[in-house]
Amino acid sequence: MHKILVIGYVWPEPRSSAAGSRMIELLELFRKQGWSVSFASAAALSEHRADLSSLQIPELQIALNCDSFDALVSELQPDMVLFDRYFTEEQFAWRVERAWPQALRVLDTSDLHCLRDARQHLLKTAQQACDSEAKRHQVPAVTADMDTLYQVMASHDMAQREIAAIYRSDLTLMISDFEVQLLQQRFGVPPALLMHNPLMLIPPVVEPLPFEQRQHFISIGNFRHAPNWDSVLWLKNVLWPMVRQRLPNAQLHVYGAYPPPKATALHNPKQGFLVLGWADDAHEVMTRARVCLAPLRFGAGIKGKLADAMACGTPNVTTAIGSEGMHGELAWGGAIVADAEAFAEAAVALHEDPTLWQQAQDNGRTILEQRFAREPLGDELIARLQRLFEQREQHRVDNFIGRMLRHHTLKSTQYMSQWIAAKTAAK
Known part of the structure; x- marks a missing residue:
């Protein structure tokens, strides 16, 4: 022993x-x-x-x-x-x-x-070259x-x-x-x-809820982790307004451990942007959501939130950094996008199209079976x-x-x- x-x-x-x-x-x-x-x-x-x-x-x-x-x-x-x-x-x-x-x-x-530090440096450099706060918010993910x-x-x-x-x-x-x-x-x-x-990962033991029994978008991640906080800000200032313009009644439920006051201050029910903080059971709230949003502009490693989303049968929209190291040559369990406009379009499409949504769920299951057993x-x-x-x-x-x-x-x-x-x- x-x-x-x-x-x-x-x-x-x-x-x-x-x-x-x-x-x-x-x-x-x-x-x-x-x-x-x-x-x-x-x-x-x-x-x-x-x-x-x-x-x-x-x-x-x-x-x-x-x-x-x-x-x-x-x-x-x-x-x-x-x-x-x-x-x-x-x-x-x-x-x-x-x-x-x-x-x-x-x-x-x-x-x-x-690697995460280098990408954060590149993002900050691009933002510092902008001449307004609005343009800094618009800077896309590092590529x-x-x-x-x-x-x-x-x-x-x-x-x-x-x-x-x-x-x-x-x-x-x-x-x-x-x-x-x-x-x-x-x-x-x-x-x-x-x-x-x-x-x-342990294979899912419960059949995920179908498209019709789910609603709303979800974003989840520890607020102390810099890439997660940056993604919340990008959602709040740029991405979510674009989604809401297309889906006026949509809600985004933002979960995460250790939310600071600057995060809870973003809570705005009129905009459908709900900062809900700690989730006692991340899988339970993920399973009820229809689409997971993970707009990571910098970072490294494998994203646990996206593995959780696939385990719960929840399609996601993310960037190349979010999907990095997770799927190899396999089709992604949702959409991988490079800029704000493509992100909003993909989020709406997955939320509204049950056929597209089901294919994304199936892709996620395949990724888990072949790469994370x-x-x-x-x-x-x-x-x-x-x-x-x-x-x-x-x-x-x-x-x-x-x-x-x-x-x-x-x-x-x-x-x-x-x-x-x-x-x-x-x-």
Whole structure:
């Protein structure tokens, strides 16, 4: 039986974000193997966090820049440590290597943060070139190709840090195949260091409601996530008025965890724009909606909201960024559009045409079956990890760049952390 230590950036909240759902998928997979799993985080406990005790996973509170973590690792003696996002790897990987070097060090990126950052930079640059607020709202989704993205990413500190963390790790899990291609083709990351492991979804067990029993549009997403907040603003200022012009009685129900006052202030029943905040059951509200709207102008990874929409049989309208990494060559479960006019037209068409709507629902079901089936994806991940357990030493010898980066890059992080720990102890 393997012993696994997971170090979370936050405590997993599967009802708040796709990242939270992703973490629960991994924890459930490890426990299904009979592996012993512990979950540790330096974050404050959250009221919406998952009940890990139901999976027989102990919760361990740890501290940043504290040698007590080294003692914890030495006591646990894990066979593998999973780092939740690159900044967790920066903080704790050198301590794991020092305290228990045998442990496999696996990074789960959740999404490629530096890619999201680059696209946000491109969107802001385009908006700053506009001479009015109205024109800034009209700027469409970022459509930069891989070469352009590389030029932006390569000059940014975030990409250097995140890709260094990928090289330092024994394996990095990527949920988007586009991101795997970007890392391999433009940043030269060896295939041996990466594994495409998308969301591992449970097949729907209930037949979705038919077209006639649904009404209204829905938009959903954690308000703390910058791409989601930007999409709400684009909906409010540009897209929804265009839809309402065509469908005067339509309603858009906007759900999401942690709505700030600036979000609730957008609530306007006269415009059919209803900011409803937290949804106790995201699938329940998604199942009742006729069309899901996800106008993402920047972002990365795989969009949990769109996976949920397809699982609930709800066609969606999104951008190329929203659908990225999700459907390969398969027909999309709705519409992928590039600008505001096309977005409004597609939204209205799906809302009003039952034949088009049914085809989109069928496409979504096919995508889930062929690209997000839990069992085969889980089996592939476990098999890859088992090979790494057996071939760890040679795998690390082959990753010379990673060894070199661990020797040099993390020294500054290590020494700063040790200085903070010593200063704290002296007080």
